[in-house]
Amino acid sequence: MGPDAFCGQPGRTLSGGAGGRTGVGVISARQLSVWRARKAESMSAAETKREALEARQTMRHSAAHVLAQAVRDFYPGTKLAIGPAIEEGFYYDLDIPVSIKPDDLGAIEERMRAIAAEALPLRREELSRQAALELFHELEEPFKVELLEDMEDETVSIYRHGDFADLCRGPHVEDTSRIGSFKLLSIAGAYWRGDEKRPMLQRIYGTSFATPQELQDFLTMREEAEKRDHRRLGKELDLFSFHEEAGAGVVFYHPRGAILRGIVEDFLKEEHRKRGYQMVITPHLFKGDLWNISGHLDYYVDNMYTLEKEGTQYVVKPMNCPGHMLIYKTKPRSYRDMPLKYFELGTVYRYERSGVLHGLLRMRGFTQDDAHIFCTDEQLEEQIIECLDFALYSLRAFGFEEFKLYLSTRPEGSVGSDAVWERSTQALADALQHYGMEYEVDPGEGVFYGPKIDVKLKDAIGRYWQGPTIQVDFNMPERFQITYAGADNRPHQPVMIHRVVLAGIERFLGVLIEHYGGALPVWLSPVQVMVIPVADRHLEYALGLKEQLEARGIRVEVDDDHQTVNLKIRNSQLQKVPFTLVAGDREVEGGTVSVRLRTGEDVRGVSLEEFEEGISKLVDSRSTGLEWR
RNA sequence: GCCGACGUAGCUCAGCUGGUAGAGCAGCUCACUCGUAAUGAGCAGGUCAGGAGUUCGAGUCUCCUCGUCGGCUCCA
Numbered sequence: 001m002g003p004d005a006f007c008g009q010p011g012r013t014l015s016g017g018a019g020g021r022t023g024v025g026v027i028s029a030r031q032l033s034v035w036r037a038r039k040a041e042s043m044s045a046a047e048t049k050r051e052a053l054e055a056r057q058t059m060r061h062s063a064a065h066v067l068a069q070a071v072r073d074f075y076p077g078t079k080l081a082i083g084p085a086i087e088e089g090f091y092y093d094l095d096i097p098v099s100i101k102p103d104d105l106g107a108i109e110e111r112m113r114a115i116a117a118e119a120l121p122l123r124r125e126e127l128s129r130q131a132a133l134e135l136f137h138e139l140e141e142p143f144k145v146e147l148l149e150d151m152e153d154e155t156v157s158i159y160r161h162g163d164f165a166d167l168c169r170g171p172h173v174e175d176t177s178r179i180g181s182f183k184l185l186s187i188a189g190a191y192w193r194g195d196e197k198r199p200m201l202q203r204i205y206g207t208s209f210a211t212p213q214e215l216q217d218f219l220t221m222r223e224e225a226e227k228r229d230h231r232r233l234g235k236e237l238d239l240f241s242f243h244e245e246a247g248a249g250v251v252f253y254h255p256r257g258a259i260l261r262g263i264v265e266d267f268l269k270e271e272h273r274k275r276g277y278q279m280v281i282t283p284h285l286f287k288g289d290l291w292n293i294s295g296h297l298d299y300y301v302d303n304m305y306t307l308e309k310e311g312t313q314y315v316v317k318p319m320n321c322p323g324h325m326l327i328y329k330t331k332p333r334s335y336r337d338m339p340l341k342y343f344e345l346g347t348v349y350r351y352e353r354s355g356v357l358h359g360l361l362r363m364r365g366f367t368q369d370d371a372h373i374f375c376t377d378e379q380l381e382e383q384i385i386e387c388l389d390f391a392l393y394s395l396r397a398f399g400f401e402e403f404k405l406y407l408s409t410r411p412e413g414s415v416g417s418d419a420v421w422e423r424s425t426q427a428l429a430d431a432l433q434h435y436g437m438e439y440e441v442d443p444g445e446g447v448f449y450g451p452k453i454d455v456k457l458k459d460a461i462g463r464y465w466q467g468p469t470i471q472v473d474f475n476m477p478e479r480f481q482i483t484y485a486g487a488d489n490r491p492h493q494p495v496m497i498h499r500v501v502l503a504g505i506e507r508f509l510g511v512l513i514e515h516y517g518g519a520l521p522v523w524l525s526p527v528q529v530m531v532i533p534v535a536d537r538h539l540e541y542a543l544g545l546k547e548q549l550e551a552r553g554i555r556v557e558v559d560d561d562h563q564t565v566n567l568k569i570r571n572s573q574l575q576k577v578p579f580t581l582v583a584g585d586r587e588v589e590g591g592t593v594s595v596r597l598r599t600g601e602d603v604r605g606v607s608l609e610e611f612e613e614g615i616s617k618l619v620d621s622r623s624t625g626l627e628w629r
Numbered sequence: 630g631c632c633g634a635c636g637u638a639g640c641u642c643a644g645c646u647g648g649u650a651g652a653g654c655a656g657c658u659c660a661c662u663c664g665u666a667a668u669g670a671g672c673a674g675g676u677c678a679g680g681a682g683u684u685c686g687a688g689u690c691u692c693c694u695c696g697u698c699g700g701c702u703c704c705a
Contacts, residue, residue: 018700099633102699188700189632196702200632203700231697235640244636244678244696300705346703353630354696356703447705471705498705535662562662570666584664596665605663 089207119257182208256526282323288313360510384431391468408445534584
């Protein structure tokens with residue numbers, strides 16, 4: 001955690017997607033004093049970069065002050081809440097008498113430029129908390145007063161420039177001209193102190209960089225991210241669609257999307273089988289009682305789809321575990337059966353509040369690659385390690401290379417005894433230790449029935465997405481009273497691990513699409529080869545190529561439109577088909593193909609055998625590249 | 630759910646202060662049979678998300694519902 005935010009409230013990144021959030025920490029007074037002390041010392045080269053980052057944060061934080069002043073100049077009566085620097089810029093939360101529109105940002109920006117041009121010095125003042133209270137009371141800044149009331153420090157600091165004063169720890173730039181090349185980006189609502197029961201404020205997001213070039217690069221980067229948006233690509237590549245008539249949060253896979261999903265599912269089935277999992281299938285709808293036993297009803301009724309028939313409550317399954325429990329209980333189990341691993345591609349439905357839905361990344365209906373491992377206490381750690389290994393192996397197979405691991409501990413209001421929580425958390429920590437990867441602890445972020453390990457994966461443009469999760473659960477075996485016969489011929493209670501590998505298939509596909517910007521690796525491409533006959537007389541040859549390639553398991557289409565070669569090539573490229581084969585007189589004559597890659601590169605006069613071998617190798621190795629030769 | 634914006638042809642979008650809809654691409658038809666990112670011409674295509682209201686008159690104004698987007702909150 002670094003000095004990312006200064007005004008005493010946690011910041012959030014300007015996220016590149018719902019799953020892309022990274023919490024940005026709050027700096028404590030203690031950390032700040034360390035920071036100040038260190039500033040005085042001579043710095044190692046390694047710290048120079050960090051120092052530059054801090055300078056940027058300072059600049060952005062000052063920009064936030066200037067923003068607040070600009071807004072207040074336009075809308076007198078605006079109350080200040082908080083305005084920290086965040087990973088990608090800054091924001092200020094304001095209570096503005098009118099609601100501002102995106103079109104107003106330009107004018108506010110102009111006003112900020114005017115303030116910057118004045119180069120007003122930012123002056124730090126230290127005063128007693130009491131004096132500050134009086135000051136902000138007088139300034140009619142209720143949010144600042146509330147912040148002060150909750151502070152414990154005897155002395156606090158304020159920063160002034162011109163007639164603007166803000167409660168703030170700082171540090172700041174020397175004067176308002178030093179807030180860099182900035183741009184206001186968006187307006188959003190934000191609850192005061194992140195509490196949905198408190199007033200909704202207006203948050204203005206902006207960003208700022210030391211040079212105009214850096215700002216431009218940032219904006220270009222945002223456009224790039226927009227081009228990768230899986231919702232846009234899903235439409236353009238004809239993979240899936242959403243329908244107002246069907247309701248929000250559920251997806252319809254088109255033929256090409258279904259091929260992609262099928263490939264992912266085949267991968268999962270095969271890998272689970274290899275690792276000793278047994279596939280099971282459970283119904284989508286069953287009695288509510290089961291959810292009482294599992295405890296889910298208590299915690300998640302509001303998020304479950306329930307219905308009633310003949311006086312009985314039914315629930316559309318939001319989880320797969322109770323179903324697997326029932327299967328476990330169908331016969332006596334022995335320690336010799338352990339670990340027992342049930343795997344299901346289980347489609348679940350959870351009611352999510354309308355505002356949180358986001359393409360494939362946050363849905364109401366989705367399919368998990370869910371498994372439940374029943375094992376003995378002794379087997380727990382090795383099973384967790386195996387899960388971690390499986391998860392990372394799979395993500396790597398799909399081309400992800402960097403991960404972050406998190407260990408989430410006991411949350412408020414959870415079930416089970418301290419001893420059990422202690423034991424499960426320790427098992428996860430030990431496994432992580434043993435696996436030898438660094439991880440962070442997320443205090444209180446565990447599930448109600450147990451602690452968990454979360455894996456986040458980094459995509460091609462540096463964003464992190466929520467991926468696999470591994471949860472230890474001593475609680476559900478207890479609630480369902482499942483046992484196995486030990487070597488001592490006495491009943492024992494198994495431990496249960498809930499885990500997903502790619503997690504939600506839909507979400508994973510969304511991440512995959514964004515990671516590759518739609519240009520999927522050959523093995524995942526719904527159409528791997530597009531054959532383009534130059535003229536009608538080449539159609540027969542083209543169909544022959546298709547047949548031969550299909551015999552090798554390659555997915556091929558022939559573009560027989562009566563169109564120019566150029567147009568058909570263009571279409572194939574836009575569809576991001578990895579290989580386009582153009583077939584004309586020369587190819588027919590020599591029995592060859594000419595291969596064009598979606599990168600634009602092309603090679604002519606290749607024998608079909610050579611191409612077949614090349615592409616097969618790429619598929620078999622799950623290569624992310626197109627080096628077929 | 631909350632704050633704000635938005636919803637016009639399959640797609641991307643235009644349509645000023647209200648006067649019963651327009652382009653490009655896609656589609657269809659015809660001609661062209663073409664060599665590595667758009668051949669040309671013609672045709673067809675919309676109850677302006679849905680509903681209610683104001684008005685002589687609503688794509689344009691008001692309200693409700695559905696959906697989408699940016700955030701907040703939430704995510705077993």
